[in-house]
Amino acid sequence: MSIVLRRANPAHLALALAAATILGALASEVFGGLVPCELCLTQRLPYYFGIPLLLASLVVAPGVVRFVLRLSALAVFLWGVYLGIYHAGVEWTFWAGPTACTGTGSNFGFDALANLNDARFVPCDHVQFRFLGLSLAGWNVLATLLISTLIGFSLRSSGKATVNPASEAKP
Numbered sequence: 001m002s003i004v005l006r007r008a009n010p011a012h013l014a015l016a017l018a019a020a021t022i023l024g025a026l027a028s029e030v031f032g033g034l035v036p037c038e039l040c041l042t043q044r045l046p047y048y049f050g051i052p053l054l055l056a057s058l059v060v061a062p063g064v065v066r067f068v069l070r071l072s073a074l075a076v077f078l079w080g081v082y083l084g085i086y087h088a089g090v091e092w093t094f095w096a097g098p099t100a101c102t103g104t105g106s107n108f109g110f111d112a113l114a115n116l117n118d119a120r121f122v123p124c125d126h127v128q129f130r131f132l133g134l135s136l137a138g139w140n141v142l143a144t145l146l147i148s149t150l151i152g153f154s155l156r157s158s159g160k161a162t163v164n165p166a167s168e169a170k171p
Contacts, residue, residue, distance in 0.1 A: 011070060014150035015054045018077070021143045022047040028136070034128050039087040039097065043140055046080030054151070067155065074151040077144050084141035091135050 025044060028034045036044075050073045057069035090097035128135075134142075 009058075009154060010150040011054060011058055011154035014073075014077075014147045014154065015051065015058065017143065017150070018047055018051050018054065018147050021140070021147075022051070025136070025140075034136075039083070039090065040136070043080065043083045043087060043137065046076045046083065046144065050076040050080070050147075070151055070155055074148055074155070077148045077151060080144035081141060081148060084137055084144055087137035088135060088141060091137055 022044060025036075025040075025047075029036055053069050053073040053076060057066050057073060060066050060069065086095075087097075089095050
């Protein structure tokens, strides 16, 4: 008997996109040589919290628990949209970034010079890499927005596979 899926579960797609996005970020660091700034590292937090929530929602039975897990994942990834917009705005100088990663702090002493060669400061307001005109922060906005949209669609649907009666083998 062949089963034809009429509708794919958007939560599966959201999980795959989230996993690919965070793995891509880690690969750009390990293999691409990009060094993440403080805001880049903060933008990864929604993935670290959201992926387990989304994965848990895929293994529990349909019901209130699944709905709450997906709603929580949606909230976490919407937080990721905000973080991405904030970081992209800092890069485009629409607003000031945190003093810890834009170098505008005033508390500097000579004792910090001792460890100057060991420190690697990556400013949050300078783009290391652009693809098609967008920085990685900008691409993260699009990714988390798409992930959030897919999770939102999964809240409406049951996410169950359905059998198309016309595809069943006749005895």
